[in-house]
Amino acid sequence: VEWSLERFNDGKNFTLAVDTDVLQFNQPVPRLQAIHGTDSSDWQLIFDPLDRDDFGNLTCRLTDTNLRDVYLTRLLNVISEPVVLESSTKDIEINEGDSVTLICNAQGYPAPNIEWQKADAQPLSSGHIRQVGSQLHLYQVTSRDSGIYKCLASNLVGFGSEWTLRLSVRFRPYIYCQNQVGQAPDFQVDVYMECYVYGYPPPKISWRQERSAGPSNAKYDIDISNSRKYLMEATIPEMSTCTDCILSRLTIINVEQGDLGLYYINATSSGFPSEQGRIELYGTSDCQQFITHRNNKGCKRIYSQTSSSNKIYSRFYTFHFIFFVLFIQNYLKHSIC
Structure with missing residues (x-):
């Protein structure tokens, strides 16, 4: 046998x-x-x-x-509570506009019921997302469909294991920026400007400033990098704020007259055209923002080199004039005697 x-x-x-x-x-x-x-x-x-x-x-x-x-x-x-098998769909990347099917294979007796959920508690759209048995069909996905998906299996015995996977949707970068920000130049105070940069894969971010030169005010750009003058930062906001986005902040340290003008942020991602955002930094009579850093004295007007030199020359001539008067007085006194 x-x-x-x-x-x-x-x-x-x-x-x-x-x-x-x-x-x-x-x-x-x-x-x-x-x-x-x-x-x-x-x-x-x-x-x-x-x-x-x-x-x-x-x-x-x-x-x-x-x-x-x-x-x-x-x-x-x-007879057992369900278990989701390793043959189920794992993490997957697709392009925006494509369709995809997520599969949840579960074992158990009695036959398990399958429920799909999104981990951020957002309801699954009834328009382009449809569940058929253990499969979840997503048609013409958008960036909003990105995220963590959960497959839950249950039967009369109980709730079984939970299967999670990440759906990443590749999409062209786009940028939301402030229109403009103001600050008083030559007051030893900083200013920062912020943009939300969306895209997957995460875009590469760069900043530049538009300047002009010559009698015709010919325009040219200068690339910005971290230095004593500039500080560039990138953070990932809370998921409640946005998903697949980066908060990019450019801080200009000790704003001067030459710092006023247009600033551009550029986002590039492999396989997609680049995207550009723009912020204007304009001058104000009073300080508008304060950002603490090691050199920031805060709202104290910087005197020009010319005025400082004039003060030195003024003190020099005053001292010599007083010395000359005392010398004449002493000379006349001795002559009379």
């Missing part, structure tokens, strides 16, 4: 026992017994304990006295 099992969860076939010799599932602890009484025609295979993975077709095969194979196959149902 030969016992075999066609297991459903992984499609593998096992020869479990031949006569009373057990061939499988002996590690780490034997859990099978093949029994045949000497005075009986009954053959028994005992699972102790029964495992959820034993779910499948169990076959008993023997050879009769006429050397003919006789077999009997029965479905071995294992």
Whole structure:
């Protein structure tokens, strides 16, 4: 007598026992017994304990006295709470506008019910998202469909395991910026400007300033990098604020007259055209913003080099004039004597 099992969860076939010799599932602890009484025609295979993975077709095969194979196959149902199998859809990336099907394969008896959810608790759109059985179909996806999806399997026994995957939607970058920001120049005070940059994969961000030169005020750009003058920062906002976005901040340290004008932010992502945003920095008579940093004295007007030199020359001439007057007075006094 030969016992075999066609297991459903992984499609593998096992020869479990031949006569009373057990061939499988002996590690780490034997859990099978093949029994045949000497005075009986009954053959028994005992699972102790029964495992959820034993779910499948169990076959008993023997050879009769006429050397003919006789077999009997029965479905071995294992009553258990569901478990989601590794063959389910894993993390996936697609382009905006494409369609995709997410598959949740679950094992359990009775047959499990499948429910799909989005981890951010946002309801699944009934327009272009539809669940059919254990599959979730998404048609013509947009960037808003990006995120974590959860597959929940349950049956009468209870709730089984939970399967999560990330759906990433590749889309062209776009930028939201302040229109303008004001600050008083030459007051030893900083100013910052902010833009939200969207895109996946995460775009590369750069800043530049537009300047003019010459009698014709010819326009040219200068690239901005971190220095004593500029500080560029990028942070990931809370998911409640935005997803697949970066908050880019440019701080201009100790704003001067030459810093006023137009600033441009550029976002580039592989496979997509670049995107540009613009902010104007204009001058104000009073300080508008304060950002603390090690050199920021805050709203104290910077005197020009010319006025400082004039003060030095003024003190020099005053000192020499007083000295000259005292010298004349002393000379006249001695002459009279």
